[in-house]
Amino acid sequence: MSTSLETVTLKEHRLPGRLIAVDGTDGVGKTTMLELVAAELDRRGLPVVRTRQPTTEARELDAFKVFLFEPERRDEIDYRALLCMMIGDRLQHIHQVILPALREGKVVLCDRYIYTQMVTTRTRGHDDEPWMYELYGHVVRPDLALLFDAPLDLACSRIQSRDDWRESFLERDHVEANLVEYRRIAALFGMAVVDTSDPDPQVAFAKIRSELDAVLADFGR
DSSP states (O other): OSSSGGGGOBOOOSSEEEEEEEETTTTSHHHHHHHHHHHHHTTOOOOOOESSSSOHHHSSSSSHHHHOOOOGGGGGSSSHHHHHHHHHHHHHHIIIIHHHHHHTOEEEEEEEHHHHHHHHHHHOOOOOOHHHHHHHHHSOOOSSSEEEEEHHHHHHHHHOSSSSSSTOOHHHHHHHHHHHHHEEEEEEEEEEEEESSSSHHHHHHHHHHHHHHHHHTTTTO
16 A cells, blocks of 8 residues: 555556546646647547546536635634545446447547646645545546646736636745646656647647657557
């Protein structure tokens, strides 16, 4: 049984498909990069399933929306209960969506993955607990985990430029803490870190393309 995050091992899927996970805090250009990855997979003629975590259903839970967007009401939410909801959502999503697609030999492109929960648990001030480590061990390890990264000021500027109020909601201290913690998680779990600070997204995508080449080299053989 894992006793710390450093001892967690994600589960190998050993299936013909490929799982590509895309993570990063708000403002690092994740949406732009995700679209470029999807377009590249389509260009290669690969069967792709696009999905995201938490799922749409989980994002509509009252506890999720209150905690994220109403800081003045956060004391109404039991954060441990919220963690249970989110890990349950992720595990069911893996069982119901990701694993069937991998069995069918498809490429699953997932917008955010378990790494986000690992990060936000710490940055929201909640200590890790043994039950979390045990459940993390049931999560499928991606064949490629991409972490998009950018300087704090740039990330905050990008967030504030968005039109939708939820998308532009900014907690600078939390974004800063997320950047630090994502980098630590990337080192622990072997994520490929991609600097997205250049205004030309193709600069970052050049590294992504080489990562895709490696993970898809024997795909379908």
